[in-house]
Amino acid sequence: MGIIMKKLPIGIQNIREIIEENYIYVDKTRFAHQLISSGKHYFLARPRRFGKSLFLNTLEEIFKGSKELFQGCYIEQSNYDWKEYPVVYLDFSQFDNSSSEQLKKDLAEKLEETAQVHQLTIKAPSIQSKLRKLIEGLAKKERVVVLVDDYDKPIIDHLKNVEQAIENRDLLQRFFATLKSLDRYLKFIFTTGVSKFSQVSLFSAQNNLNDITMDPRYGAMMGYTVEELALNFEAHIDAIAKEENRKKEEIFAALKIWYNGYRFTKEKTPVYNPFSTLKYMDKKELEPYWYSTGTPSFLIHQVQKHPQSMVPLIGTTATKNELSNINDFDKIHLPALMFQTGYLTIDTYNPTTNRYHLTFPNKEVQEAFLNSLVKYFTTINPTVSSKCQQILETHQLTLFFNEIRSMLASFPYQLFVKATEATYQSVLLGILKGMELEVEAEQATNIGRSDLVIQMEKTTYILELKLNAPPEQALAQIHDRKYFERYTQKGKEIALIGVTFSSESRTISSWKGELLSTDGDRVQPLE
Template identity: 50%
Template sequence: MLRSFNPCRLGFCGVKWEKTLEEMKKLPIGIQSINKVLLNGDYIYIDKTLFIKRLLDEGAPHYFLSRPRRFGKSLFLNTLKEVLSGNKELFRECAIYESDYDWKHHPIIHLDFSQIPNKNPELLETGIKETLEDIAASNQVTITGSSNKTRFKRLIEKLSKKNLVVILIDEYDKPIIDQMHHHSIAQENREVLKSFLETLKGSDDYLKFSFITGVSQFSQVSLFSGLNNLKNITMNPKYAEVMGYTEKEIKTSFDDHIQAIIKKRSEQGRSTTEKQVLKELRSWYNGYRFTRSEAYVYNPFSTLNYMDEQETSPYWYRTGTPSFLISQVKKTPETITTLRGKSILDTTLSHASHIEKVGLAPLMFQTGYLTIRSYNPEEDSYQLDFPNKEVEKAFFDSLLKDFAEIDPLMVQRDAKELLADLRELNLSSFITKINIHFAKVSYHLFSHAQEGFYQAVFFTLLEASGIRTVAEMATNIGRIDLICEMEHATIIFELKLDKTADIALKQAEIKKYQERYALDGKEILVMGVNFSSKSRNIGEWKGKLFCPSGGLKKELYPG
C-alpha cells in the first residue's frame, strides 16, 4: 500500500523522518559473523576495516590485542578472517573495499579458546587436539604428531603449500581466567598454552599474519616470551578506537534507534530529547579509554542492548559475575578503597606476569572494570577510575552482596537519606545508618577481620549509596584515608580499628590534612572514626568543622 505524501517525513519542516521498526537496520546483538552482518545489509555495522588495512600495511608478523569481554574481539577476528580469505564483495559498503588491498586468499587457522574445555590441563590438551584435527579436515589435509605443538606446526606447513597462512587466536587467556580461583590449574593451563604458542616462533616462513586477542595482559609476558617480534597494540594510540563505539559513530549510525527511544518515551508520557538520550547513553556506557590519547569509546554490547530495550540497565556487567575479582577483594580488602583515582605505572598496569601476584587494580583495568582517566607523561603513569554508571553501580552492588553479604536493595533504599545526612552534616544520623548496615554483615566475616576489612565495608557502603569517595590521597606529610567531596564541604575521614576517635582525629590534625583543601572555598570537615571489633561497627567518632579560610568553626561529636 502506498503511503500518502508527508513532507515532514522527508526531512522538511525541521522534523526527522521517523522510521518504523521494519524500516530501521537491525541491531547485531550477539552476532560474531561479519558475513551475517554485511551480506544483506540488514544490520548496523560500525566500519572498522581501515584498522585491518593499517595492520596489514604495517607488516608485523604477530599482533596481540587485549580488550574486555564482549567488546567486539570475536567479530573483529571474524572480519579479519573474511578479509584475508579474499572475500572482497562482502565488504562493498566498507572503507577497505576502495583501498589498494590485494584481496588474496590465505588459508586460515582460527582457534577460539572460549570454545575449548579448560577445567584441567588434560581437557585443554584434548580440546586443542580435536580443534586442530577439525581445521585440518576442513582443509582436506591430515596431521599427526605426539604433541599439539607438533600437530600445529605440521598443520601450518601443509596449509602453506596453498599460500602463506593466517593464524587467528581468540580469547587465548580463557583457560587461565576461568581457573584463577585454582592457581595450580591456572598455572598448568598457562604452561600448556605457552608450549603450544611457541610453535609460532619457528613458523615465520609459512605465515602471512597472526592476530591474538584476550581479556588480560597479565600472562602475556611469559606466554609469548618466545615471540620477540610480537607487536602488542593494546595501548597503542593508533588503535584506541579499534573496538567499541565512538561518540561520532553513535550519532551517525544509531540515529533511527535514538529517535525510536524518544518516540516511545513520549507515548509513555516521559517527554525527552535527543540531547537527553545521548547524555544518558554517555553516562551509562561511555568512558572506556585504553591508551594515552584521550579517545573514549562506548561499550558496544551495552549500547546495542540499550538501543534494543530502550532503557538503561547493567547489560554488560550482568553477563559475567566477576567472581575472580571478589575473590581478590576477600584476600586483600584494603585494596578496594584505593581503586578510584589510583595512579599506577605503565609497567605495572600492562606487564604483570604472575597470576598469583597480579594486583587488583591492573586486573580490573584489563578486564574492563576500571579505565584510564588521565596520563602523566613525567611518571609514565595512569590514573584509573570506573568508566561509567553501569560498571560503578553494578560493581559496588556485587561487593555488597558477595563481599559484605548485604542485600544491595536495603542499602539502595537508605541511599538518599544517607547522602542527605552527609550533605547536611547530620553526622549522628549518618553514623547510625552506617551502623545499621554494619549489623547486616554476616557474623562469620568478622572472624580475624583487620582494619582493612572495616574500611572496605565502610567505603563500599558510601559508594553504593552514591557518595563518591577518594582514598589514600597523598599530602606532603601523609595519606588521607578517605575523602568525600560534597557540594558545600569536603569531608576527610581518618579511620582506625580498636583505638579511639581522639587518636584518629589527632593524627589528622598533626598531619594537617585539611590544608590540602584550604583554597577550595568550601568548609572542611575532618572526622576521626574508630571501628570496634567488639561491637563490629563504628564505635566512636569525632569531628572538627573548619571554615573555608581554615579557621575552626565548631567541634562535632555524638549527643
C-alpha cells in the same frame, strides 16, 4: 512510508551475517587495513563483549578474499589486493579448560578439523606436532594466517584455582612457542584476550609480537566512538526520543553517563561499551547489561585473599608496564586486572611521571561493581532490612544512619582513599538496595539530579550527599533545585535529607532533615 531501521547486532560475531542480514555494521575495516599493511604479529587485550570476536571474524573474511562482502566499507575502497590465504582460527572460549588434558584434547580436535577442511592429514602424538604439520601443510599453497581468540580464557577461568591456572598456562606456553617456531610459514597473526599473562611464551622477550593494547592508533578499534554512535544509530535514537517524548540530546547524554568513558591509551579517545549500548537500543532501559553478564567474582576473590592490596577505586595510578602485564597468579596486581577486565579505565595520563590515573569508566560499572563489594563486605540479614524499613516509615533517622555507619565500618579503609561523592553515593546505593528498599539514583528534574530517592509506603525520601561539606548545604540544594516538586500531590509525605560523608572518618559524619507535607509545604524538622 517510514524508514526501515537496520537491526541491532546484539551478540552476533559473524560479519557476513551482520552485513547480509541487514544488521547495523560499525565499520572498523580501517583498522584492519592498517594492521595488515604495517605488520605481522599483533596482540590486543580488551574487556569481554567489546567486539574482539567480531573483529577477528572480519579479519578472517578479509584474508579469505571476500571483497564483495565489504562494499562501501573503508577497506573495499582502499588499495588492498584481496589475495586469498588459508586461515587457522582458534577460539579458546570454545574449548573445555576444566583440566589441561581436556584443553589439550579439544585443541587437538580443532586442529584436526581445520586440517580436514583443507584436505590434510595431521596424525601426530602431540598438539605441538599437530600444529606444526597443519601450518606446514597449509603453507604449501600460501603463507598461513593464524587468528587466536580469547587465548587467556583457560587461565582467567581458574584464577581461584592457581594450580589449574598454572597447568593451563604451561600448556599455552608450549603451544605458542611452537607457533613462534613456524614464523617463516606465516603471513599474519592476531591474538586477543582480556589480560596479558606475561609468562606465556607468546609474550617472551625474544618474540617480535606487537602489543597494541595501549597504542593510541588503535584506541577506538573496539567499542563505539561518539561519532560512530551518532552516524550508525541515529534512527534508533530518534525512535526512542519520539516514543519517550524526550529530546535526542537527552538520550545521548544519558548514554554517555551510563556506557561511555572507556579509554585504553594516553590519547583521549573514549568509547562506548558496544554490548550495553546495543542492549539499551533494544530494551530502552538504562541498566547494567554488560556487568550483569558476568559479575567479577575473580576480583572479589583477589580482594578476599589479599585485602591489604585493596584498590582505592578513585585515585589509583600505575605505569604502562604495570597495567599491561600480569605475572604472579598468587598475588595479582589488582589495578592491572581491573583495568584489563574493564572495571577501571584511564582517566588521565601524566607524561612527566609516565603514570596513568584510573577511574570507573561510567555509571554502569561504578554502581554495579560497588554493589558487588557491598554484598561481599556487608551481611544484610532480613532482620536488619525489616528493622531499617520500619524506622524509615516512622522517620527515626538517627537509628537509621547508625545502622548505615555500622555497615560502612565493615569496608576496608583502602577502598575510600581519595574517594569522591560519587564513590560514597554508589556504596550507599548498594547498601540500600541490599536492604531491599525501593531506591533510585540521580532522578532527573529540569534543573538537576537528586542523588538518591527512597520510596516507602507513606514517605518519599530525597537524599542529597556531600563530602566534607555541611549537611545544611546539601539540604539547601534540594530546595534550590526543587528536587521535591515532582513528588508532591502523590499522597505521600516528603522527607528531605542532607547527608555529609567525611573523608577522614570515611563514614557519615552528620545529617540534617525536614519533613514536607504531601503538597510540599514545610512541616517539621526531622531528628
